[in-house]
């Protein structure tokens with residue numbers, strides 16, 4: 001925890017949220033979808049702070065806007081209204097290219113359906129975020145190799161995704177999310193497609209990442225995940241219903 | 249999860265080891281994205297092959313088709329060019345009624361009189377300005393002998409300018425001279441075929457051949473090329489002679505006379521023809537067609553029946569050129585349509601591939617790819633596929649006409665414009681149709697692309 005705090009402070013000297021250990025802040029986020037003439041507001045003004053090294057689970061009934069919020073936090077989607085600070089930057093004023101860069105450099109994504117590229121092998125999938133960040137080949141190879149070993153797939157690096165089980169694919173995705181050493185790891189229902197055993201293995205891995213001081217943001221329907229997390233946020237109809245710190 | 253716990257935790261990396269994210273035009277990034285594009289081509293083997301194949305077929309078909317049509321029109325025009333563009337050809341033709349009459353007659357065979365006369369030629373020469381020369385010929389079918397060997401051929405009695413006027417070349421020796429024409433000399437120039445038939449071993453130059461009861465001294469041999477069937481088909485005999493030999497006009501007249509006997513199905517038949525053929529040379533090509541019309545009028549006035557034929561090679565050449573242009577426009581249109589169809593095929597494959605790969609685009613965007621990284625990747629793919637296809641297509645398009653020429657004996661001409669045009673159009677289609685769908689996909693919000701199934 002201390003090592004990461006130091007790293008965080010070092011990189012966050014110009015931080016908008018300087019002085020605190022807040023890595024991401026949303027202020028009054030609204031999201032409206034337009035379907036023809038019909039406007040549907042899905043998020044009704046959400047404000048939240050996320051802290052460095054935290055392990056957050058966002059829960060709520062289907063359709064309450066969890067994924068919508070996650071996509072905004074992941075800079076994959078823009079809010080209709082409101083501000084989003086990530087690290088030392090205000091993302092609401094960013095151009096598409098800057099958003100691409102910030103996604104690649106600051107965020108790690110874990111999806112319910114893994115989202116690996118089928119034509120690429122395990123190693124190449126893990127390397128992809130490094131590639132777009134301009135890492136040298138040798139270095140990105142080294143990083144990807146050590147991450148593959150880290151998630152227990154050191155002997156499968158030249159396998160294609162379809163040759164792996166769901167749990168193994170999700171571990172590749174986790175390694176890929178860790179590749180650029182992001183500020184936040186975002187996981188939308190990471191165990192949603194997995195049986196309980198491989199789901200638990202993924203959660204074990206999350207616990208380890210948390211123990212190492214990574215910041216984890218998850219959306220889940222799994223009680224097991226919620227129980228293992230440090231902070232549980234409940235959404236209902238696009239609003240925060242509850243936000244509590246779990247004692248563990 | 250014992251394998252996880254034994255692993256040493258990954259140390260958080262400092263920013264120092266990280267290169268600055270690359271912005272703007274950057275060769276390293278471009279090179280890397282090119283590699284992604286190439287890799288992607290190989291990982292979608294079948295689709296890449298189909299795309300390349302589509303372009304190859306389109307380009308090769310266009311080039312080959314244009315080469316064949318160009319060759320055909322060249323061949324057609326060459327036939328007329330061989331006759332001489334500043335010449336007008338006149339031939340004596342036995343009119344249909346005359347043939348009828350002679351068949352029905354029961355009495356002793358009467359000589360049939362028809363055809364061009366020396367008086368016709370004199371009139372033409374004297375009344376039409378711009379006629380620079382007239383080469384009159386008499387053509388008689390004869391058996392020619394070298395000792396025991398004989399062959400049947402057309403004996404052409406003509407003047408010294410004959411070979412020049414028809415663009416014929418001598419293979420050996422010389423053509424007969426003005427003096428020999430004046431002296432009714434018994435000299436002969438053989439065609440290649442006749443020379444080979446009569447003198448299989450010896451050099452014929454300086455030897456003698458026998459026609460009827462007279463001996464003729466061989467002074468030259470013609471090249472076999474340049475004898476176009478068009479020039480000799482109707483003259484002298486009903487079947488086109490396989491070859492000809494040439495003697496002075498004066499010698500023909502005094503040795504064979506104007507009335508010749510001919511073996512026909514109904515017995516012997518005799519006919520009197522003053523001139524079988526005349527080549528009228530005109531000064532300058534511009535007036536050839538006009539002069540041709542005037543000659544036709546003169547002959548119409550002078551002959552009761554149409555016992556002559558007039559041929560203006562230049563007019564035929566113009567017609568051939570016109571129809572060649574028409575053919576080429578048609579061929580070009582067909583070629584264009586085939587390229588377009590090929591292009592639509594390519595677009596279809598590219599469009600399908602981008603739709604299929606929208607999710608990949610979404611993933612790459614989530615992992616930090618910029619719009620232009622995506623477009624570059626797809627552009628590289630499209631450029632490589634259409635480039636490779638275009639090059640193979642050009643090679644095939646040049647080779648196919650050669651094969652057609654060798655195996656079917658057709659003249660084919662690949663003009664440089666055809667490969668250039670076919671290649672650039674196909675490359676353009678490949679790149680535009682390749683890049684357009686990827687631009688659309690890259691323009692999507694990453695969320696939207698990721699949701700794509």
Ligand SMILES: Nc1ncnc2c1ncn2[C@@H]1O[C@H](COP(=O)(O)OP(=O)(O)OP(=O)(O)O)[C@@H](O)[C@H]1O
Nearest residue numbers: 033034035042060061062063064065066067068069
């Ligand atoms: N692109 C879109 N266009 C229109 N409506 C949308 C779009 N995306 C999401 N929605 C709507 O927004 C609401 C919230 O969707 P969201 O995906 O955030 O729900 P969720 O909480 O993630 O649900 P689940 O638990 O099923 O994943 C839903 O009512 C959904 O229909």
Ligand SMILES: [Mg+2]
Nearest residue numbers: 066067068188
């Ligand atoms: Mg969801």
